[in-house]
Amino acid sequence: MIFELFAKRLFPQAFNNDLSELEPKHIFLRKSVNHLGFKFGLTMLLIIIFLGIFGPHIIGISPYEQDLTKRLLPPIWVEGGNWEHIFGTDGNGRDYLARILYGTRISLTIGFGAAFVGMIIGISLGILAGYFGGWVDQLVNYLLTCQLALPGLLLAMTVVFLIGPSITVVILVIGVLHWTLFLVVSRSATQRIRNLDYVLAANAIGASKYQIIFSDIIPNILNQIIVIFTLEVGIAILSEASLSFLGVGIQPPTPSWGLLIAEGREALFFQPWLIILPGIALFLLVVSINMLGDGLRDITDPNSKIEIKSKVEVPISNLKQNINSKK
Amino acid sequence: MLRFIAGRLIVVIAVAITLSFITFFLLNYAIDPAQAVAGEEALFEEIEQVRIQYGFDRPILERYFEWASGVMRGNFGESYYWNKSVYLLVLERAPETITLALMSVSVTIIIAIPLGIVAALNPNTIIDRFALGIAVAAQAVPNFWLGLLMIILFALTFPIFPVSGDKTYFHFVLPSIVLGASSVPPVMRLMRTGLLDVVDSDYIRTARSNGFYGWNLTINHSMRNAVLPVVSVLAVQLGHKFGGSVITESVFAINGLGRLALESILGTDIPTVQILVFIFAFMFLIFNLFADILNAYLDPRLRK
Numbered sequence: 001m002i003f004e005l006f007a008k009r010l011f012p013q014a015f016n017n018d019l020s021e022l023e024p025k026h027i028f029l030r031k032s033v034n035h036l037g038f039k040f041g042l043t044m045l046l047i048i049i050f051l052g053i054f055g056p057h058i059i060g061i062s063p064y065e066q067d068l069t070k071r072l073l074p075p076i077w078v079e080g081g082n083w084e085h086i087f088g089t090d091g092n093g094r095d096y097l098a099r100i101l102y103g104t105r106i107s108l109t110i111g112f113g114a115a116f117v118g119m120i121i122g123i124s125l126g127i128l129a130g131y132f133g134g135w136v137d138q139l140v141n142y143l144l145t146c147q148l149a150l151p152g153l154l155l156a157m158t159v160v161f162l163i164g165p166s167i168t169v170v171i172l173v174i175g176v177l178h179w180t181l182f183l184v185v186s187r188s189a190t191q192r193i194r195n196l197d198y199v200l201a202a203n204a205i206g207a208s209k210y211q212i213i214f215s216d217i218i219p220n221i222l223n224q225i226i227v228i229f230t231l232e233v234g235i236a237i238l239s240e241a242s243l244s245f246l247g248v249g250i251q252p253p254t255p256s257w258g259l260l261i262a263e264g265r266e267a268l269f270f271q272p273w274l275i276i277l278p279g280i281a282l283f284l285l286v287v288s289i290n291m292l293g294d295g296l297r298d299i300t301d302p303n304s305k306i307e308i309k310s311k312v313e314v315p316i317s318n319l320k321q322n323i324n325s326k327k
Numbered sequence: 328m329l330r331f332i333a334g335r336l337i338v339v340i341a342v343a344i345t346l347s348f349i350t351f352f353l354l355n356y357a358i359d360p361a362q363a364v365a366g367e368e369a370l371f372e373e374i375e376q377v378r379i380q381y382g383f384d385r386p387i388l389e390r391y392f393e394w395a396s397g398v399m400r401g402n403f404g405e406s407y408y409w410n411k412s413v414y415l416l417v418l419e420r421a422p423e424t425i426t427l428a429l430m431s432v433s434v435t436i437i438i439a440i441p442l443g444i445v446a447a448l449n450p451n452t453i454i455d456r457f458a459l460g461i462a463v464a465a466q467a468v469p470n471f472w473l474g475l476l477m478i479i480l481f482a483l484t485f486p487i488f489p490v491s492g493d494k495t496y497f498h499f500v501l502p503s504i505v506l507g508a509s510s511v512p513p514v515m516r517l518m519r520t521g522l523l524d525v526v527d528s529d530y531i532r533t534a535r536s537n538g539f540y541g542w543n544l545t546i547n548h549s550m551r552n553a554v555l556p557v558v559s560v561l562a563v564q565l566g567h568k569f570g571g572s573v574i575t576e577s578v579f580a581i582n583g584l585g586r587l588a589l590e591s592i593l594g595t596d597i598p599t600v601q602i603l604v605f606i607f608a609f610m611f612l613i614f615n616l617f618a619d620i621l622n623a624y625l626d627p628r629l630r631k
Binding site for chain 1: 345593
């Protein structure tokens with residue numbers, strides 16, 4: 001597959017048949033090559049990001065340009081479609097392909113932005129609670145219970161609508177409402193790491209709390225955080241789409257996918273592609289992100305059962321020799 | 328056990344009070360309530376008059392305590408947008424949402440549990456892959472989009488179920504499938520991993536060596552332990568359904584609390600939104616409490 005070709009070209013040393021000399025990043029690569037979901041998710045996400053960045057330039061049609069003489073043209077595979085507008089046009093005669101491609105940017109910006117905001121809040125609280133314990137931990141736990149009980153979507157709708165919808169507001173509100181997973185993971189990881197020997201040693205040689213947190217704890221919870229981050233990007237993208245669909249998120253004429261689906265609702269039975277196309281785009285983006293996240297979790301989990309297969313049999317005597325020489 | 332329940336109950340009440348406090352402040356500071364009542368184009372004098380008439384000029388703490396003591400006595404305030412008591416509004420709309428929530432959790436149970444069992448009994452086979460594939464898909468599909476696709480499908484191709492409204496239970500079938508689908512992935516995964524964990528345990532090996540096998544073994548021995556976490560997750564999911572009803576109800580035109588919430592937000596009807604946020608949060612807390620108690624009852628190790 002293409003993925004393997006790229007991986008082998010970029011990191012030839014990772015595909016050494018001598019397994020005993022693999023560095024951690026090479027082990028990661030070797031495992032990822034054997035994980036179908038990871039490969040699929042990453043490839044598809046990269047394609048979608050590429051389309052989001054360069055797509056609007058490639059087709060060269062503005063997503064905002066209206067042409068009322070060309071309203072509701074069907075896409076190319078429906079009778080009456082033409083190559084000028086491959087996905088047809090919407091109710092205002094705007095090119096649908098351009099709008100969907102442009103919508104990729106909105107979804108990606110909000111997804112990554114909101115997950116980032118949530119990550120900052122969640123990790124800060126999680127490390128505080130995990131490292132200091134005691135009443136700090138109990139306070140954070142209480143905050144967590146409160147946050148979990150809040151009806152996220154309803155509150156997001158209310159706040160976004162009352163403050164006045166814009167991309168920044170949507171990112172902040174979704175981010176502020178989605179930090180619980182980060183908190184739970186970083187807290188338990190910090191609790192576990194805090195009592196490990198090397199942290200105690202760092203403490204003993206006089207490292208300050210901040211040094212320990214930033215140079216000993218954060219690098220070690222990063223793996224799990226990246227997994228959560230990926231999954232949260234998917235959740236944030238879906239939240240934004242829901243908000244925009246209900247009319248309390250991104251406002252027209254900005255082509256957010258949720259908004260496109262809401263606009264297509266008027267022509268539900270006559271022009272179903274107006275709903276189906278942006279929905280598929282949304283689905284593919286979130287599926288690829290989720291598969292990437294699940295894959296990352298499997299690969300970075302030290303207990304994972306993914307085996308590194310070496311294509312050429314390495315003589316066992318060779319391996320033994322290597323181990324002996326290392327001793 | 329009683330001490331455990333009492334402890335949990337205190338936390339629930341404390342959280343409920345905190346949340347009501349937060350929502351009240353959020354909604355009264357984010358916008359000017361007098362402006363919301365008077366409307367967008369109101370003159371400055373009109374807004375000031377409304378402010379005095381409705382008492383918005385009083386300190387916010389005083390208003391909070393008045394509101395909270397009203398809520399405890401069942402007086403949810405007056406809706407500016409609907410010109411009606413909020414209590415009556417909620418009472419009118421609640422049955423639809425309760426029906427929807429219960430039916431959608433039933434859909435989740437019907438789909439997720441058999442799927443989880445079948446996947447766990449055939450790990451790493453094509454059946455397992457298929458079940459996990461469904462979970463991945465159900466996690467990524469936008470709720471409202473699934474609803475619209477169902478409407479297209481069932482209105483034109485298979486006109487079995489009505490696609491809009493809330494007159495009969497048949498009207499709730501499609502919305503329940505849509506709302507229930509979002510809970511399938513966590514429940515299914517939990518059922519699967521729960522069964523897989525149990526299969527390796529000593530007591531199953533003993534049961535096997537005593538001659539139990541097949542469905543008998545699964546249902547009478549493995550399920551007993553594996554189903555515990557599933558039940559508590561189902562209770563939590565039921566709590567989520569109230570907040571999740573906003574989208575489904577607006578797609579399928581069901582006049583429930585979710586739709587009331589959306590309409591009240593769009594009409595900047597602060598008293599209604601306030602009480603709905605509180606009710607949804609409270610529902611979640613209650614079902615969570617129920618799940619905790621159930622777990623503690625079934626597993627004495629959790630009662631500390």
